[in-house]
Amino acid sequence: MISAYTGTQVRAAEEPLLAAGLGDALMQRAARGLANAVVHELKDSGTRLSGARVVVLAGKGNNGGDGLYAAAFLASRGMRTTAVLTGDAAHPAGLAAFERAGGRVHRLTEAALPGLAAEAAAADVVIDAVLGTGAKGGLRGSAADLIQAITDAHLHGFVVACDLPSGVDADTGEAAAPVLPADLTVTFGGAKSGLLADPGADYAGRVLVVPIGIEEHLPEPALRRLEGPDLARLLPQPARRAQKYSRGVLGVVAGSEDYPGAAVLACRGALAAGVGMVRYLGPPSVADLVRQSCPEVVCSTGTVAESRVQAWLVGSGMGPHDHEQLTRARxxxxxDLPVVADAGALPALPAILAPHVVLTPHAGELASLFHRLGRGENRESVEAATLGAVRHAADRTGATVLLKGATTLVAAPWGATYSQADGTPWLATAGSGDVLAGVIGALLAQAGSDVGRFRQLGVEPDGRWAAIAALGAALHGQAGRAASEAVSGGPITAGRVADALPETWGKVSMLSNYGAWKRNSHSQPLR
Ligand SMILES: NC(=O)C1=CN([C@@H]2O[C@H](COP(=O)(O)OP(=O)(O)OC[C@H]3O[C@@H](n4cnc5c(N)ncnc54)[C@H](OP(=O)(O)O)[C@@H]3O)[C@@H](O)[C@H]2O)[C@@H](O)CC1
Ligand SMILES: Nc1ncnc2c1ncn2[C@@H]1O[C@H](COP(=O)(O)OP(=O)(O)O)[C@@H](O)[C@H]1O
Ligand SMILES: [K+]
Incomplete structure (x- = not known):
């Protein structure tokens, strides 16, 4: 599991060490980790270390201090280092170390800005150390102009962000333009939650966590990401004497005359995600199509009350005029059974929900949900603040909310939040969300009652619905990636994602080397 923290949590964890006079030691560790990461990147790109051109953009706070110390290490290894001081001051000890190591220093002025931007653009590495966890709002003044000019230029080398890309909010991932997109973010003491939520994740690139000795002081994480061994431990496995009913039956209320395919794709997703049986309820014409595509599905035109299942999937491919289907969805x-409520079911929700109801909106659907709750939002405003939006939606509705996107976020009401980014942009294809709903429905049917499995991982009963949804998002994302890799990185259809699920499941369930993972978890790149 990757744990991520708010800037405030990390700063609080630093407090006892700062009080003990260890501030400089923390900064040295951070800077050394940053410098080592730069060296690795240069080696990987085949650049000679001696003479490599490094430009550090250093703000006046401790983030700038980290950058200056790191650049001093790099200068001492024979690199040509330039510091651009973006504020009216600089971290005194960091600046002194940098100058002692032979680095060149420029102060940012309006006149010097175009030349400094050109120098950064021509460098082998640009280190963005303008703002870190102490930032209030986005970049301002000439620092903003410099970052804009570098962003607009054609960069020769790569960008490494120090702790976080300047302008990204460490807690929420909100990003006030301009932000220089990083190829790598080297973050200290623990991942910042804003790096694992869009749009912050767009700017962070790969994320590397450098331990600096504060880890034992960190509280419960603000955000979690399930990784291979977690997924392996959460995946349900059939008992030796399992039969189809004990494995879990999923009831599917999806599809309509207008969108019959959604029912098919939801059923295919569920069948490929290990469910014991799928019962489909819906119009006869849709049921015919489901039967033709998935003869394993048992179809009926009955009611919810007549159908014995362990979980429900409702809403995919349903419109506001599909009254019979909407009645079934309600x-x-x-x-009281676990439900995944997708697409057309979202406008038909009761006012008060419970954590075992998992809502699966994309940003546009979440904005509409907020409208109905009297909160003015649109797709863009949700996309600009995904973490705040998904948290608010869960706390306000009482349901578990999964917000789909390049990074998929899941929030338990008043509980844990998960961030999964296992997929590929090729998943942005019609019907992909129907397959996801099927996968989550199948997992709810199989694992919803297995409280013990989640307790073993420290997940309380009410929080297990979010963990199941995050597991579903991870499997779906990885299946999408596998499907694309099977066609050499080419495009995929939603059906291909469903087809890739069983093998993805098999591969994930083999990743249970938990002990080895735990020992290495602090130094692992996140992606
Ligand atoms: N504590 C430790 O020992 C360790 C800390 N570590 C490192 O320290 C970082 C946090 O450092 P920090 O607290 O100094 O804040 P930082 O992010 O550098 O920025 C604050 C400065 O910028 C200014 N400023 C603010 N907003 C601005 C804006 N929008 N536009 C322009 N300027 C703005 C603000 O000035 P003010 O506005 O208050 O006058 C202030 O001077 C953290 O991310 C990590 O890298 C690690 O080394 C581990 C040990
Ligand atoms: N850029 C992206 N990168 C990775 N995954 C994505 C991206 N865009 C969308 N997805 C995923 O694809 C699926 C799309 O679902 P949805 O928007 O409901 O599509 P549809 O309604 O067409 O089925 C979601 O699982 C989402 O997380
Ligand atoms: K930074």
Whole structure:
């Protein structure tokens, strides 16, 4: 599991060490980790270390101090280092170390700006150390102009962000333009939650956590990401004497005359995600199509009350005028069984929900949900603040909310938040969300009652619905990636994602080398 923290949490964890006079030692560790990462990147790109051109953009706070100390290490290894001081001051000890190591220093002025931007653009590495966890809002003044000029230029080398890309909010991932997109973010003491939520994740590139000795002081993480061994431990496995009913039956209320394919794709996703059986309820014409595509599915035109299942999937491919289907969706949501409520079910939700109801909106659907709750939002405003949006939606509705996107976020009401980024942009294809709903429905049917499995991982009963949704998002994302890799990185259809699920499941379930993972977890790149 990757744990991520708010800037405030990390700063609080630093406090006891700062009080003990260890501030400089913390900064030295951070700077050394940053410098080592730069060296690795240069070696990987085949650049000679001696004479490599490094430009550090250093703000006036401790983030700038980290950058200056790191650049001093790099200068001492024979690199040509330039510091651009973006504020009216600089970290005194960092600046002194940099100058002692032979680095060149420029102060940012309006006149010097075009030349300094050109120098940064021509460098082998640009280190962005303008703002870190102490930032208030985005970049301002000439620092903003410099970052804009570098962003607009054609960069020769790569960008490494110190702790976080300047302008990205460490807690929320909100990003006030301009932000220089990093190829790598080297972050200290623990990943910052803003690096694992869009749009912050767009700017962070790969994320590397450097331990600096504060780890034992960190509290419960603000955000979690399930990784291979977690997924392996959460995946349900059939007992030796399992039969189809004990494995879990999923009831699917999806599809309509207008969108029959959604029902098929939801069923295919569920069948490929290990469910014991799928019961489909819906119009006869849609049921015919489901039967033709998935003969394993048992179809009926009955009611929710007549159908014995362990979980429900409702809403995919349903419109506001599909009254019979909407009645079934409402009945399923009221049934006390776990439910994944997708697409067309979202406008038909009751006012008060519970954590075992998992809502799966994309940003546009979440904005509409907020409208109905009297909160003015649109797709863009949700996309600009995904973490705040998903948290607010869960706390406000009482449901578990999964917000789909390049990074998929899941929030338990008043509980844990997960961030999964296992997929590929090729997943942005029609019907992909229906397959995801099927996968989550299948997992709810199989694992929803297995409280013990989640307790072993420290997940409380009410929080397990979010863990199941995050597991579903991870499997779906990885299946999408596998499907694309099977065609050499080419495009995929939603059906291909479903087809790739069983093998993805098999591969994930083999990753249970938990002990080895735990020992290495602090130094692992996140992606
Ligand atoms: N504590 C430790 O020992 C360790 C800390 N570590 C490192 O320290 C970083 C946090 O450092 P920090 O607290 O000094 O804040 P930082 O992010 O450098 O920025 C604050 C400065 O910028 C200014 N400023 C603010 N907003 C601005 C804006 N929008 N536009 C322009 N300027 C703005 C603000 O000035 P003010 O506005 O207050 O006058 C202030 O001077 C952290 O991310 C990590 O890298 C590690 O080395 C581990 C040990
Ligand atoms: N850029 C992206 N990168 C990775 N995954 C993505 C991206 N865009 C969308 N996805 C994923 O693809 C799926 C799309 O779902 P959805 O928006 O409901 O599509 P549809 O309604 O067409 O089925 C979600 O699982 C989402 O997380
Ligand atoms: K930074």
């Amino acid at each position: 009945d399923a949501i009221a049934s």
